Amino acid sequence: MDVIIDIVLDAVIDSVKILPFLYLTYLAMEYLEHRTAEFTENVVQKTEHFGPLLGGVIGIFPQCGFSAAASNLYAGRVITLGTLIAIYLSTSDEMIPLLISEHFPVGTMVKILALKAVIGIIAGFIIDFAVHAYHKARGKRAEDPVRINELCEKEHCHCDDEEDATLKGMAKSAFVHTLHIFLFVLVLTLLLNIIITLIGEDHLSMLLKTNPVVSHILAGLIGLIPNCAPSVIITTLYLDQMITLGTMMSGLLVGAGIGLMVLFRVNSEKKVNFNVAILLFLIGTLSGLLIDVLGITL
Template sequence: MWSFMKEAIIEAAVDSVKLVPFLFVTYLVMGALERAAGRHARAVIQEAGKVGPIWGGLLGAIPQCGFSAAATYFYVGKVVTLGTLISIYLSTSDEMLPIFISEKVPVGTIVSIMAAKVIIGVISGYAVEFFFGWLARRRRVPKGYDGESGPGCGCGCGTGLFIESVQKTLQVFAFILLVSIVIGCAIEAVGHQAISGLFQDLPVAGELIAALVGLIPNCAASVVITQMYLEGVIGAGPMMSGLLCSAGVGLLVLIRENHHWKQDGMVIGILYVVSVFWGVVIEVLGISF
């Protein structure tokens, strides 16, 4: 038993260490792009109005540290609608993109998944607007308000680009290592088929579980979902449910800043139900990426 676990731990450690240079370069490039486009993206969201869900879906897909948090501040300040917020949450990639790039996933696969998240975000955003009305209606934006007030995204956004990239690389490396060890040990102990069966044999169960993991308000959620997908433990349906639900620290900011537990519960509930729904649709249709 110990020999199997030791082998799984060593394999996970070696594979994870190999990703570090790729993760660092990816975060360095993404950080530079974020600094160039981040403030402009927030300005676009501020003025989006009724096309908010479209801009939310498109801009949410851009890897931007704390964008979901900024969008949440806009929602709390009644600058954007509920549909726009949901659209941003659904399309946000969080740590999916850097992990995919580091693992050398084909570009076509990455683009397909991100495009699906954007399309789902836009459609779902307008569906929420239709069924729930224009909650958190736009009002005059307070002078100087940029969605960056409050405790921040908590991921080193205020530090220099190099330091921030190092911090994110080490953080995600630690999550990947931990998740890989757990998955590896589980597979060695009970078998890959048995683990996969937990998500695939019971209808909708995989999507329900993956979406719950995605609700964790931390980048660990998207790391777990992405790694499980890459390891072949879950299929496209559960993967999409988990990643759609993975809104990063946005949900944490919502709970901390909104102070309306019924409204917060409604937002989280909508995000969860929509994420599970689309995951099931993808699974039923047999869509693969």
Template structure:
């Protein structure tokens, strides 16, 4: 019982220390998302993949889902969609921002994912260019598309956006993710106490080229808990940098769910999912072989 109490106390203390940084991160994110305008214009054109990669880096709840909607309507290319999905990191960035000592690692992660997203997006468009189908949305439709946001498994952004001030929206989002972070931290601490660090390392295939494969499939789960789990495992030293890149490359939030729901070409959707997994696994293994 004493060990359990110590674990609960340590988890609570670590969580409370993180809370103000997490709120600050989401306050900044809410402000940035409110400033985002003309999404379909930013993602259009021959270099839409570059815009997609940059927009995907912003840790918010709408870009991957909005990009999937735009793709289903034929307004952006396959390369642009892949760039958004690859650069998206779901809730990983706020969790890293809540750990001030990991800011350097966050920069390395963002740079790696941005370069990978741009490269894959541009190459994909060279071979699989999916131009507009000739349909141009009306102004109201475009407006609706720009503001059609989904939150990846942690509640709806729409419930707070536009009708509540930034502070309240940031507070709600902070509390939602805080609950996930503390829950995952508690589960990890209990797991380590019960089975030991070495056994956990074996379960996570540490020092194995199979770890990025495992991480990529965990990341593909459309829920913010998967990105929080991957980030916490990385911060604890249980995952390599290559593995967390693999997992966060496939973690596109609810973008994949929206894609499968809105785009009726199921074969095309399956190929995009397979491409994401292949890219994530390939990048993760390559980085691991390079010693990252």
């Protein structure tokens, strides 16, 4: 019974933590939809070139909520794919609190955050450049139009009605969006916590103690689990000197908290969602492997 209570409490706490981020994001998106649709289109086009830079910097803050917010913004095409990936790669979620609790040197912690941010920024710029070049070669526009209204249609919140264009209406619609995502995340987080408990964190830890290449792949796969728990496991193994810096980075770079979970919920293009997950995994694991090959230490 105690185990069941702990699983439920962890799921509730993990889900509740993202509520402020989700609500503020949806509220901002409602405002953009009703008040500044044309202006937003222009801003997206003008900020496309440095979006990954902002995303990489914002992502280092220790909260899963930023990756969830980024997923919603990308689904509405308010940010580019490169910016989304930059945020996913730099997201730190539970790593910072854990390092602080273990009295980890602040200087080294800052270097780890900076490394994650730099990798995210570089990858984001490369992705946006590649996407732009691809569309240009095919004679298509590089930017997808902002389509926040599609999220409203998907959630059936009727937030595009004229009577909901008031501040009260926008707040209500944002609440509906937030509630839907909260319940979705709560259920999946509960299931994931049950699975992790049944498998055991010790068994997950043992999977990372194989040969170097396999450990990077396994760290990346564990990082894909849409939960904050994987970052705790991977960071703990690094603190216990059981894995290398590169292996830890593979898992933490891929680990985007609940970002991918929310992306699959709010973005209707499932093929794009899978491509984002694959791209995130490849960039994260290859970057971690490169760190070890180059012998980079912090």
